[in-house]
Amino acid sequence: MASRAADGAGSERPPDGGVSEALGEESRGFTREQLFTLAATASINFSSMLCYSILGPFFPSEAEKKGASNTIVGLIFGCFALFNFLSSLILGNYLTHIGAKFMFVAGIFVSGCVTILFGMLDKVPSGPMFISFCFLVRAIDAIGFAAAMTASFSILAKAFPTNIATVLGSLEIFSGLGMVLGPPLGGFLYQSFGYEVPFITLGCIVLVFVPMNMCILPKYDSIPSKESFWKLIRLPKVLVLCLTIFSLSACLGFLDPTMSLFILKKFKLPAGYVGLVFLGLALSYSLSSPLLGLVSDKLPYIRKWLLIAGGLLTALSFFMLGPAPVLHIESQLWMFVLVLVLIGFSIGMSAIPVFPEILQCAYENGFEEGLSLLGLVSGLFNAMWSLGAFAGPILGGFLNEKLGFEWAAAIQGGWALLSFQPAKFSW
Secondary structure, three states, rough: OOOOOOOOOOHHHHOOHHHHHHHHOOOOOOOOOHHHHHHHHHHHHHHHHHHHOOHHHHHHHHHHHHOHHHHHHHHHHHHHHHHHHHHHHHHHHHHHHOOHHHHHHHHHHHHHHHHHHOOOHHHHHOOOHHHHHHHHHHHHHHHHHHHHHHHHHHHHHOOOOOOOOHHHHHHHHHHHHHHHHHHHHHHHHHHHOOHHHHHHHHHHHHHHHHHHHHHOOOOOOOOOOOOHHHHOOOOOHHHHHHHHHHHHHHHHHHHHHHHHHHHHHHHEEEEEEHHHHHHHHHHHHHHHHHHHHHHHHHHHHHHHHHHHHHHHHHHHHHHOOOHHHHHHOOOOOHHHHHHHHHHHHHHHHHHHHHHHHHHHHHHOOOOOOOHHHHHHHHHHHHHHHHHHHHHHHHHHHHHHHHOOHHHHHHHHHHHHHOHHHHHOOOO
């Protein structure tokens, strides 16, 4: 998502103004090192979202056949997020000790191998054993994902210190591309070849990026600092922004175990076409993120209003997703896709400004500039995102099972609305 401030955001520059001025001049033309960094991080954005999004169209129904309830499916999705949360906190704190490049490449390798293993789970007997192995494999995958993404955020913020929101917003095109291709590709491969092929295929694609990144990714070194997550998260503004991250992620996580089942039952679409419905959210998010990143960099004073407007639009969109039964509106496929488009745009509005705001707050409160701080901030961002991704599927699976998708989505929208209220008073 977003990171450091723009060229024109003087209040966000660290105390060493001369260094920032020089970096601002360099950022206008990418160096070879920066281009290699962009290529490496684009590969992880694309491959991680490709592997993550293929589960949506077919895994919930496959897991049901293996004896997992909606709530259990939500816990399986949430397990990934919980271990991602814990790993991000730990790895962000030790980034400079491990090394950003090593953490990045090792994370990709682990994620690729475990994705292939996930494709073997249909051989496991149904019931508790299948569920247990799902939890185990997802937990290991989460550790690899956390390593790659924590290192990725830090490397990018180090390479592009004055216009990182624009760069990261542009890189979200590759995240969106992974989200766009994952569901239809996963649904097609599943429908054509069965459960194993989607995971084996995509796991091999991820592993191809390992030697590539070993060769092209520059090495960034830094001196470890004494700053900690707890000092950072105790800042009131950072705490509010963490709540914002949590809420956004919970909204997206809610859709993982619930949306494909709703589409299959409500609109009677085959699994191969369910993935196409996911395109509405993925395309709107990926196409709007570069523009939102540019606006966040060039006009940092409107970030507060982006956060608030995005929160309100997210809440309204989830209320209309079912739609909520109190509206007495019959759900239509075209309307469902339109609401997903609005959700993708609103998530981008709120997510892109968060990272640079946390960095700005850290600099204003005396945190030392460097890779150590970037590791802390990226680890905190990923941890809070993962915590929301843990809560969202669990709450979504439970509410979907008890109340139905329409009411569950409306309740999720209410949570999003409440979570964004503190932003009005934190600036």
